[in-house]
Amino acid sequence: MRISDLDGAGAGTAGASADGRPANPLLRCSLEDLRKRTSMKWRAYPPDVLPLWVAEMDVPVAEPVADAVREALALGDTGYPAGTVYADALDDFAARRWGWRIPADRTAIVPDVMLGIVEVLRLVTDPGDAVVVNSPVYTPFYQFVSHMDRRVIEAPLTAEGRLDHATLDTAFAQATSSGRRAAFLLCSPHNPTGTVHTAEELAGAAALANAHGVRVVADEIHAPVVLPGATHVPFLTVPGAERAFSLLSASKAWNLAGLKAALAVAGPEAAVDLATMPEEVSHGPSHVGILAHAAALRHATGWLDSLLDGLDENRRLLSRLLEEHLPEVRYRPQEGTILSWLDCRALGLGDDPAAVFLERGRVALNSGPSFGTGGAGHVRLNLAASPEVLEEAVRRMASAA
Structure with a gap:
């Protein structure tokens, strides 16, 4: 199939489902309209490439979010951020979804989750200290940690993608063996494997x-994107997490990466550390972004639930497509995130099958080796697309293999 044959596919009406929720957002955008976007996902590759790589979703903006942005622009409310509107909205969302209350006085607004992680790591580690990560893991963990002159120590996940307490114990011992400070940068839910850590696993860590x-710093940016059959457990709610931190944002769940904003949250015994974060860090997030994120958390939960239903349908579709077209590829359907982790080693395409799928099949995926130990022979596929695009992508991947 030519990519032009998909133009118009996925476009639907703005109606609601039978239960009154908004229609599946993944069915709302045609490929023709998506290719008009100027963000990274749609501009990094030529137009004959199907982009299923970076964590942008092929969805329209949720209407409550669009309304909040339009109102801000109509008022000229485009200045500097102030107040606790974001923290209050996150507290409301977290209480309803996870039974977790987030006191505003234990939060700080930060530009985005990764820059927030950097600022928190500066509070609890020094140059030359070690930061433990669970490989394979989000590529910027390595990049940002190394750039701030910290050492990365890997504590690989198990073959099933779970936290391994014995491996963590060894890594923590290595990180602190010289008497220096150290941190554990936890990805929860985990990117790229889609693992949703259990309360027992988190408490053990x-x-x-x-x-x-x-000191534990939890990246929980994908926390709202947990699919049926799994439950997100906020790290700061488990026993022993009193000195830890969490970084959260509405950016992934509502596709708002272009409207920068995030929150750092401190455990009760870490609040004193968070209070020392430089005041200028709060200048980084966008005021309009904060208004958009707050609107998503308070008023677009129905949209989110429809998205989660669509992602659940897509992960089942992907399983069927792989079984039909690429039965050698191993796929454990993700419990959370919009990202699928595919083991392509049996295809014999080398350490970087994404390069082969791009060159021969014109499908852009994320390269497994960039995620560290355990990534060779794997690819990361972004599931947040229309079923038609997923079907065409897998057919192309099969022809390339």
């Missing part, structure tokens, strides 16, 4: 971190 004097 917290106990080990405390035993070794390691």
